[in-house]
Amino acid sequence: MSSLSDAGNMELDAQPGAEPVPKPGAPLHGEVLTRLRDYIVEGHIADGARVPERQLCDMLGISRTPLREALKVLAAEGLIDLLPNRGARVRSLTxxxxxxxxxxxxxxxxxxxxxxxxxxxxxxxxxxxxxxxxxxxxxxxxxxxxxxxxxxxxxxxxxxxxxxxxxxxxxxxxxxxxxxxxxxxxxxxxxxxxxxxxxxxxxxxxxxxxxxxxxxxxxxxxxxxxxxxxxxxxxxxxxxx
Amino acid sequence: MSSLSDAGNMELDAQPGAEPVPKPGAPLHGEVLTRLRDYIVEGHIADGARVPERQLCDMLGISRTPLREALKVLAAEGLIDLLPNRGARVRSLTxxxxxxxxxxxxxxxxxxxxxxxxxxxxxxxxxxxxxxxxxxxxxxxxxxxxxxxxxxxxxxxxxxxxxxxxxxxxxxxxxxxxxxxxxxxxxxxxxxxxxxxxxxxxxxxxxxxxxxxxxxxxxxxxxxxxxxxxxxxxxxxxxxx
DNA sequence: GGATGCAATTTTGCATTCATTTTTCCGATC
DNA sequence: GATCGGAAAAATGAATGCAAAATTGCATCC
Structure with missing residues (x-):
């Protein structure tokens, strides 16, 4: 269970199981979506903090395309805000x-x-x-x-x-x-x-x-x-x- | 108002205002998402029919990347189903x-x-x-x-x-x-x-x-x-x- | 010392490309 | 005539490339 202490680290946590083995029939997008949602819901990124594409790509071992698809979905779900040309931020709930x-x-x-x-x-x-x-x-x-x-x-x-x-x-x-x-x-x-x-x-x-x-x-x-x-x-x- | 008669055409309707003028500050993704959602909600694609990426790209005058982002969101909304390697289909409601x-x-x-x-x-x-x-x-x-x-x-x-x-x-x-x-x-x-x-x-x-x-x-x-x-x-x- | 302007770097948005997978087409076989 | 097999074509999933925008760093000015 994740504690509050690591919430909002600028340095992202070590990759939670970045598998170098690319599963053959696994739909990468869905996997990434679930992983990223959990990562945010569990509070690994601080309220209002930027969601850095590059770092997340490295962490998950994927390219930007599937990651960005996941971000769009998370934005639709209301977990993050997508500011035009200014990246994604974790939505801080008022x-x-x-x-x-x-x-x-x-x-x-x-x-x-x-x-x-x-x-x-x-x-x-x-x-x-x-x-x-x-x-x-x-x-x-x-x-x-x-x-x-x-x-x-x-x-x-x-x-x-x-x-x-x-x-x-x-x-x-x-x-x-x-x-x-x-x-x-x-x-x-x-x-x-x-x-x-x-x-x-x-x-x-x-x-x-x-x-x-x-x-x-x-x-x-x-x-x-x-x-x-x-x-x-x-x-x-x-x-x- | 769209009638039932054109629902499920294999040939997609003529582009509903495919602007060749690329607006400078307009976030393309959001625009595409709204347009596609309306297009599907209005019944221009038959229940269970494939959502053809290529044709929609041509219709909207964009590349596949933003279109696919929109498709992922629509799938999350429950409007379409995304079958791995087999494309998107309009979700037929039981x-x-x-x-x-x-x-x-x-x-x-x-x-x-x-x-x-x-x-x-x-x-x-x-x-x-x-x-x-x-x-x-x-x-x-x-x-x-x-x-x-x-x-x-x-x-x-x-x-x-x-x-x-x-x-x-x-x-x-x-x-x-x-x-x-x-x-x-x-x-x-x-x-x-x-x-x-x-x-x-x-x-x-x-x-x-x-x-x-x-x-x-x-x-x-x-x-x-x-x-x-x-x-x-x-x-x-x-x-x- | 702090504010301002500008260039270098980074990041974003989208297009394009590439490797797989699926579908289609067409001929051979029963 | 229908079915099966396999190559060609098309579509998909993801990576990479590129132009535009934003951020950063730094030197300059007040």
């Missing part, structure tokens, strides 16, 4: 951007919950319950990272249960964009509403068991809205960007 | 794809409605009311195209009133993907629920006036769900793809 992203995540999760109620199986609910109880144990132990991981898993399980590929892809994309924020957000503010979040999860799970679509949609929307408030408060406490 | 897309649009519009209730001004509501009454006149006159146009405008106004750029961009992208379907969907089925749709719009507008966020979210979700059913029925009636 508070408004983060707020907007959280709201959209809320809308998508709300939708996922509604759809999941129509399509989820008992087995899937059992799996979610299992993770839920695991999460509860982390809560009791005050293990925030463990809790976060379970929390994320549950939300992903709900999205998966919605059986909507368009939603799943879109959700993953927005989640990526928000993942960058994690590294700078102050986590203490999130502790304050930890108990509340647990209670909300109880309600969500209960509504899911009853397949109460409208109710779960509303619960998830509010749940994300509350999380958004916590994230925004934590940002304003630490970073006025 | 019924499931269309269903998924409609549901996601419903989720986003539901979200837009909720957020709009928090942020919309009286002036914006007045503007929506104006378009609403115009739409009602089209309804009375049985003018389906006019009705559709007003309908689309109202939904866009609600999205705009949500003051969420991420939502707006995402909404526009999904709307593009669905726009291709319009050209093949049988419209008669939509006539059947025309009256119902009008009544739903009355309720939505009323909830918006009262800033009843939760209610409008639910109304919009159901509204899009009903539209989805109509679209799916019309597809199965005309095209089993």
């Amino acid at each position: 508070v408004k951007d983060i707020s907007d992203l959280c709201d959209v995540m809320g809308g998508l999760e709300s939708l996922a919950g509604r759809l999941a109620c129509e399509r989820i199986t008992d087995e899937e609910i059992a799996q979610i319950e299992q993770v839920h109880y695991e999460m509860y144990r982390f809560y009791l132990r005050k293990d925030l990272p463990g809790y976060f991981h379970c929390n994320q898993t549950i939300h992903e399980q709900i999205v998966a249960a919605a059986r909507n590929d368009v939603l799943a892809v879109s959700y993953a994309s927005f989640a990526s964009r928000l993942r960058r924020v994690r590294y700078s957000a102050n986590l203490d503010k999130q502790r304050d509403r930890w108990g509340q979040a647990m209670r909300e999860h109880e309600l969500i799970l209960d509504a899911l068991r009853r397949r109460a679509g409208e109710e779960i949609g509303d619960l998830l929307f509010r749940h994300l809205r509350n999380k958004r408030m916590a994230v925004l408060e934590s940002l304003e406490a630490s970073d006025p960007a | 019924v499931k794809d269309i269903s998924d897309l409609c549901d996601v649009m419903g989720g986003l519009e539901s979200l837009a409605g909720r957020l709009a209730c928090e942020r919309i001004t009286d002036e914006e509501i007045a503007q929506i009311e104006q378009v609403h009454y115009e739409m009602y006149r089209f309804y009375l006159r049985k003018d389906l195209p006019g009705y559709f146009h007003c309908n689309q405008t109202i939904h866009e106004q609600i999205v705009a009133a949500a003051r969420n750029d991420v939502l707006a961009v995402s909404y526009a992208s999904f709307a593009s993907r669905l726009r291709r379907v319009r050209y093949s969907a049988n419209l008669d089925k939509q006539r059947d629920r025309w009256g119902q749709a009008m009544r739903e719009h009355e309720l939505i507008l009323d909830a918006l006036r009262r800033r009843a966020g939760e209610e409008i979210g639910d109304l919009l979700f159901r509204h899009l769900r009903n539209k989805r059913m109509a679209v799916l029925e019309s597809l199965e009636a005309s095209d089993p793809a």
Whole structure:
């Protein structure tokens, strides 16, 4: 897991597995895209910093053409900005951007919950319950990272249960964009509403068991809205960007 | 407006304004991307047909590099499929794809409605009311195209009133993907629920006036769900793809 | 000492080129 | 007549080349 300490190095990290072996049937572009997206999402380049084509080419062991194709896609995804004749920069999210992203995540999760109620199986609910109880144990132990991981898993399980590929892809994309924020957000503010979040999860799970679509949609929307408030408060406490 | 008749021509249409004058400061890539997206969304290339790089290059008067960059972006947007070594094809939407897309649009519009209730001004509501009454006149006159146009405008106004750029961009992208379907969907089925749709719009507008966020979210979700059913029925009636 | 102007270097955007892969075409075979 | 095989043609994926723009470095001037 990458720490904050290496974020924003002017010198790029050593190539994370620059394979000198050119795989025969591998579509280079897709590989580069995934690798570059992870590299940026994980925070190896500082907010607003230039994305140096040459260095990345060397790092990945490819020419500029496929790299530039990947950059265009990442720009379309909203991860970077492309300034004409002035290169690519990692998009620095404003508070408004983060707020907007959280709201959209809320809308998508709300939708996922509604759809999941129509399509989820008992087995899937059992799996979610299992993770839920695991999460509860982390809560009791005050293990925030463990809790976060379970929390994320549950939300992903709900999205998966919605059986909507368009939603799943879109959700993953927005989640990526928000993942960058994690590294700078102050986590203490999130502790304050930890108990509340647990209670909300109880309600969500209960509504899911009853397949109460409208109710779960509303619960998830509010749940994300509350999380958004916590994230925004934590940002304003630490970073006025 | 492009008709169905020219959709899927093997011969591509004459270049829509292939300017031989290379503008100095214009970022070619963005221009190409927009042009190509419109070209595909408008249905100039048949479902599942190849997107011929060479011909498009000639048509747009550019080399393959910027074109291929645009293709990668369009593939990321879900408009085309990129098959390794076998070129790009216009993504033919399955019924499931269309269903998924409609549901996601419903989720986003539901979200837009909720957020709009928090942020919309009286002036914006007045503007929506104006378009609403115009739409009602089209309804009375049985003018389906006019009705559709007003309908689309109202939904866009609600999205705009949500003051969420991420939502707006995402909404526009999904709307593009669905726009291709319009050209093949049988419209008669939509006539059947025309009256119902009008009544739903009355309720939505009323909830918006009262800033009843939760209610409008639910109304919009159901509204899009009903539209989805109509679209799916019309597809199965005309095209089993 | 700091601001300004200008040339050298770097970077960007796009075109072109090259190696592979795929498709097409055409004759041989059954 | 249909099918298979293989060479020719075309298309694709990626690298390289080149002109224009931006950045840098440095000397000059105030």
